[in-house]
Amino acid sequence: MTVLIEQPQLEVEAREIPRETNELVLDGGFAMPKLESHGGFEAPEINSFGHSFRDYDAESERQKTVEEFYRQNHISQTYDFVKKMREKYGKLDKLEMSIWECCELLNEVVDDSDPDLDEPQIEHLLQTAEAIRKDYPNEDWLHLTALIHDLGKVLLLPSFGGLPQWAVVGDTFPLGCAFHESIVHHKYFKDNPDTYNPAYNTENGVYQEGCGLDNVVMSWGHDDYMYLVAKENGTTLPSAALFIIRYHSFYPLHRAGAYTHLMNEEDKENLNWLKIFNKYDLYSKSKVRIDVEKVKPYYLSLIEKYFPAKLKW
Numbered sequence: 001m002t003v004l005i006e007q008p009q010l011e012v013e014a015r016e017i018p019r020e021t022n023e024l025v026l027d028g029g030f031a032m033p034k035l036e037s038h039g040g041f042e043a044p045e046i047n048s049f050g051h052s053f054r055d056y057d058a059e060s061e062r063q064k065t066v067e068e069f070y071r072q073n074h075i076s077q078t079y080d081f082v083k084k085m086r087e088k089y090g091k092l093d094k095l096e097m098s099i100w101e102c103c104e105l106l107n108e109v110v111d112d113s114d115p116d117l118d119e120p121q122i123e124h125l126l127q128t129a130e131a132i133r134k135d136y137p138n139e140d141w142l143h144l145t146a147l148i149h150d151l152g153k154v155l156l157l158p159s160f161g162g163l164p165q166w167a168v169v170g171d172t173f174p175l176g177c178a179f180h181e182s183i184v185h186h187k188y189f190k191d192n193p194d195t196y197n198p199a200y201n202t203e204n205g206v207y208q209e210g211c212g213l214d215n216v217v218m219s220w221g222h223d224d225y226m227y228l229v230a231k232e233n234g235t236t237l238p239s240a241a242l243f244i245i246r247y248h249s250f251y252p253l254h255r256a257g258a259y260t261h262l263m264n265e266e267d268k269e270n271l272n273w274l275k276i277f278n279k280y281d282l283y284s285k286s287k288v289r290i291d292v293e294k295v296k297p298y299y300l301s302l303i304e305k306y307f308p309a310k311l312k313w
Contacts, residue, residue, distance in 0.1 A: 067185060073166035074188035077219040079175040079200055085167070085220040090228055092312040094160050099303045099311065100296075102151045109153045125150055126290040129299070131280045142273070144302040145241040146280065149248055152222030152229070154313070172219045172249040174259055177205025182256035203261070212264035213247065223249050233311040243270035244277050254278055 097105075106122050129146035136142055154160050155168045171184050178201050179189045194200045207216060218224055227246035230237065252258040254274055263271070 069165055069170060070185035071188045072164070073170050073219075074179075074183075074185065075191045076166055077173075077175065078192060078194050079197075079206075079217060082175050082217050082220045086217075086224070086228070089155075089225055090232075092229065092232055094313045096310045096312055098309060099148060099151070099307055100300060102154060102311075102313070103147065105154050105157065106151060109156050122292075123290065126292065126295065128280050130290060130295065132277070135280075136276075140302055141237055141241050141306065142277065144299065144306055145237065145244050146277065147299055147302075148226065148230070149245050149277075149281070150222060150226075152224070152226035155222060155225055160313070168221050170221065170249065171251045172221055172223055172247070173252055174205075174207075174262070175217045175219060176200050177207060177259075177262075178203055180252050180256070180258040182252045182258050184251070207262055209261050210264055211262055213243075213262060213267050216259075216262055218246070218250070221249065223247065229311060229313055230307075233308060235307055237306050239266065240270045240273040243267070244274050247274060248277065248281055 103122055103125065106125070125147050128149070129143050132139075132146050133143045153168055155163045156165065173179065173183050175194065176199075179186065179192070179195065183189070189195050199206060223246050227242055230242060230245060235242075247253065253260070254271065255278075
């Protein structure tokens, strides 16, 4: 079944927003309304630790953990490593379960790469989904995408091989071409063997301009794994949803505009939806709790609409 969705219009006229406005302007070029005046999503100014969002330099024990994570990640994520991981986990032979069962499994996971949150992941999934649901009530596929976008983090659990954090979470980036300087903690790529491989260390590397991101090998983690799970289990979610799932951690692209020369036209259209999603994925992280039992029936109905009852993982 093909689901048709209307592409969002993100072209915004250049304009100044008065200082007295009640809108919070986020990076990306559009304003998001404050909750108290417009009823939409309110983006907090600081994260759960009292710092600016995605501040990788703030001095704290949490930040030290995050930087050590990226050191290991940037040394170990190589083109050959990712090829092996995709072949191994692409078999989807770990177990069978429903989407909601996987959501509940995520209660056991905390993401060491995230400088903004240390709550169990199920809290973040529902925070993101409910925030989007308020502002985009008619895009039910986007609500479900928010709920499932991080389910691939089950790779951290023993039943999925207990992969180390650096092979599951964190910002993602292409392999097989030069590491762009916008990648967080870029300095640690000096110890990655691909940096010195002439086949991989040029701007295009093994790719052609405009080849499409589907043909690009991304660093291995929960994004790529959940994309494989959704695609191979025959989801009827639209291509924009699969794009969001696979590239929501690809910050060098949607925050810094890196690697755009590898995109095709479909990628450019889907990037509009990813930029919308990213605001909620990032800024919905807070200590606000969601009543799981209250919202569960709605999300179960969406799961039934877009997925089979049981999936291979």
